[in-house]
Amino acid sequence: MIYKKYGETFLRLRKQKGFNLIFFEQIGISKSSLGKFERGESMLGFDKLITALQVLSVTLGEYENLLNDFELDIHELLIQKIITAHALNQPQKMSELYQEACEIDEVYLALAIKGEYDSLTFDELGALIDYFENIEVWRDIDLSTLYLSLKHLNAKEISYILDQFLIDGHVIFNSLNHRTRFSHVAYHAVAILISKGYKELAQHTLAHVDSHHLKQTMFINNLRKLVEGYWVAVFENSEQGNQQMDEALKRFDELSDYKVSQYYKRLYHA
Numbered sequence: 001m002i003y004k005k006y007g008e009t010f011l012r013l014r015k016q017k018g019f020n021l022i023f024f025e026q027i028g029i030s031k032s033s034l035g036k037f038e039r040g041e042s043m044l045g046f047d048k049l050i051t052a053l054q055v056l057s058v059t060l061g062e063y064e065n066l067l068n069d070f071e072l073d074i075h076e077l078l079i080q081k082i083i084t085a086h087a088l089n090q091p092q093k094m095s096e097l098y099q100e101a102c103e104i105d106e107v108y109l110a111l112a113i114k115g116e117y118d119s120l121t122f123d124e125l126g127a128l129i130d131y132f133e134n135i136e137v138w139r140d141i142d143l144s145t146l147y148l149s150l151k152h153l154n155a156k157e158i159s160y161i162l163d164q165f166l167i168d169g170h171v172i173f174n175s176l177n178h179r180t181r182f183s184h185v186a187y188h189a190v191a192i193l194i195s196k197g198y199k200e201l202a203q204h205t206l207a208h209v210d211s212h213h214l215k216q217t218m219f220i221n222n223l224r225k226l227v228e229g230y231w232v233a234v235f236e237n238s239e240q241g242n243q244q245m246d247e248a249l250k251r252f253d254e255l256s257d258y259k260v261s262q263y264y265k266r267l268y269h270a
Contacts, residue, residue, distance in 0.1 A: 003037065003040050003041070003042065003043045004040030005040075005067055006037070006040075006043065006067065007037045007038040007039060007040045007041075008038070008040065009063065009066050009067055010037065010038060010049075010052070010053075010063075011038040013053075013056050013058055013063075013066075014038075014056065017056050017057075019055070019056070021034050021035055023055075024052055024055065027048075027051050027052065027055060028048065028051075029044070029048050029051075029052060034052075074104055075104065075106070075139075075140075075141050076140070078097065078100055078101065078104070078106075078109075078141075079140065079141060079144050081093075081097055081100075082094075082097055082113065082144060082148070083144075084259065085097060085116075086116065086148070086263070087259045087260055087262070087263035088259050088262075088263075089263075089266065091116060091117035092117075094113050094116040094117045095117050095118075097113050098110050098113045098114050098117075101113055106141060106145075108127070108128055108131045108142075108145050109141055109144065109145045109148075111124050111127065111128055111149075112128065112144075112145045112146075112148035112149045113148065115148060115149065115151075115152055116148060120152060125152055128145075128149050128152070129153065129157055132146060132149070132157075132161050133160065133161065138170070138172050138178070140177065140178060140181055143172075143178065143181040143182055143185055144181070146161065146185055147181075147184060147185045147188055150185070150188055150189050150192050151192060155193055155196060155198050155201055158189050158192065158193065159201060159205065162186060162189055162205060162208075165182060165186075166186075166205075166208045166209065166211075166212065169212060170182075173212060173214075179214060180217065180220065182214070183209075183214045183220045183223070184220075184223070186205070186209045186214070187209070187220075187223050187224060187226075187227045189205065190202050190205050190206050190209070190227050190231075191227050191230055191267070191268075193205060194227070194230050194231050194234050194235075195234075197234075199231075199234075199235045202231055203231065206224075206227065206228065206231065209224075210224075218255055219252075219255050222248050222251045222252060222255060223248075223264075225244060225247075225248045225251075226244075226245055226248035226249065226252075226264065226268065228244065229241045229242070229243075229244030229245035229247075229248060230245060230268060232244060233245060245268060249261070249264060249265055249268075252264055252265075
């Protein structure tokens, strides 16, 4: 009965919508097949399940949330722990999260976490770079891994990895969650390029990110202004750039909780 919860959840949605079993025969799902699925006796093919959910006006993400009772899965929960520990600058906590990543076989995330409290060996860094350059399907956890790893990469490596997303427009931009996560990655990458003195490359990357219209939230838009102010402060006008950064940091105090605001203040030494 491993499919029981899948079927029970679908049954609740179907009854709430007021559809009978026969209704789904018009999209190629027989009454008997759907009945077996709802009783937990079998599983629908993925394509048929997606089509059936569309009929119910339910997204796959919503369906998954219902299956999990709206609780974060172990990967999402780990990401949230990492974000908090990273924002609060807690290396001891990071060492604990390294073990958690190892326990769920997220080897590359574990390496990125290790880089927060210890040095990475040449081979470990090489493994991360190879991984980023060969990912075909980017998950949220991969974007989090990249975010943590950026400070260990050189300008050429950062540019190459970002170009995988920016040249033609990556499929992850279709997801609001992934687009937001990539925005954090991209602007963090630009800040690192600025800190290393790559004026033209940082400016080019910033403009390239802008061309994809990723500033879809007030928070991301403010993050962009902060990074732009950082570029101006380092390369053109220190006073003007620092003023723009101060305004953005004050805005973070209004938009986010204390730990996030303090993280960006610490990151930009403001």
